[in-house]
Amino acid sequence: MDPLTETIPSASGSPEIVRAESLTKSYISGDGRRLVVLKGLDLSVEAGEMVAVVGASGVGKSTLLHLLGGLDRPDSGTVLLEGEDLHNRQPAQLAALRNRKVGFVFQFHHLLPEFDAVENVMLPMLIGREDGRQAGKRAVEALEELGLGERLDHRPSQLSGGEQQRVAIARALANRPLLVLADEPTGNLDPATGEAVFNMFRSLQGTHRFAAVLATHNERLARRCARILQLEDGRLSHVSWEEVRWESR
Numbered sequence: 001m002d003p004l005t006e007t008i009p010s011a012s013g014s015p016e017i018v019r020a021e022s023l024t025k026s027y028i029s030g031d032g033r034r035l036v037v038l039k040g041l042d043l044s045v046e047a048g049e050m051v052a053v054v055g056a057s058g059v060g061k062s063t064l065l066h067l068l069g070g071l072d073r074p075d076s077g078t079v080l081l082e083g084e085d086l087h088n089r090q091p092a093q094l095a096a097l098r099n100r101k102v103g104f105v106f107q108f109h110h111l112l113p114e115f116d117a118v119e120n121v122m123l124p125m126l127i128g129r130e131d132g133r134q135a136g137k138r139a140v141e142a143l144e145e146l147g148l149g150e151r152l153d154h155r156p157s158q159l160s161g162g163e164q165q166r167v168a169i170a171r172a173l174a175n176r177p178l179l180v181l182a183d184e185p186t187g188n189l190d191p192a193t194g195e196a197v198f199n200m201f202r203s204l205q206g207t208h209r210f211a212a213v214l215a216t217h218n219e220r221l222a223r224r225c226a227r228i229l230q231l232e233d234g235r236l237s238h239v240s241w242e243e244v245r246w247e248s249r
């Protein structure tokens, strides 16, 4: 079945890209105690929407992003990506789906030092068994979109921090994902560079209309998202910018 036909149209008319229902997640800590992080969390994000998830350090923002992107499994609950149950599949199928539909941007870029910019961006596509020529073409296009057309053959050590993070964003976007999960994407950059990198990310979201979930401590970034969701006591609540308890960071 064409997955697009399964998507649930929202009130705004944009298709729902990701839906999390009743997600729970706990970890067993070093001393054997169970730490319950997510306690029945619900979330829905549409195409073209950017949602900020805020909350104190250790509250579970990264955990949530990992579950939404299929990098980790919930204890219970479901994640539907375009209506398809992400966690109800074999690991190889999950990896293929993730590779096709989800892009990740992390606080630290995780670029491979021995590869140049184009190779770093190509790598996930090659792992996803995409044709090498096609992957190369998409990598160059993505890097050009991020203003790195003159840096294609530079290795990470030959790039500034902001440029490295732009390569990481190009890597997340090159495959035209439906969903982009960004975990403190500018947390490692100075404020001005972070702002410039975020502006590029935002503008590309306008162009490509992917759904984005941004975990951040940065008030300025959160303010520019369509919705701000506060993660507290294992669940999300919708808050206005003024209501965010930034002091709880």
Ligand SMILES: Nc1ncnc2c1ncn2[C@@H]1O[C@H](COP(=O)(O)OP(=O)(O)OP(=O)(O)O)[C@@H](O)[C@H]1O
Residues within 6 Å of the ligand: 027, 028, 029, 035, 037, 055, 056, 057, 058, 059, 060, 061, 062, 063, 064
């Ligand atoms: N693999 C793990 N094993 C045990 N505990 C974990 C594991 N991963 C995370 N935790 C714990 O789960 C809680 C949530 O962690 P998480 O990284 O999701 O928080 P966060 O909201 O992203 O925090 P920050 O803002 O500091 O990035 C924390 O208390 C953390 O110590």
Ligand SMILES: [Mg+2]
Residues within 6 Å of the ligand: 061, 062, 063, 183, 215
């Ligand atoms: Mg985190």
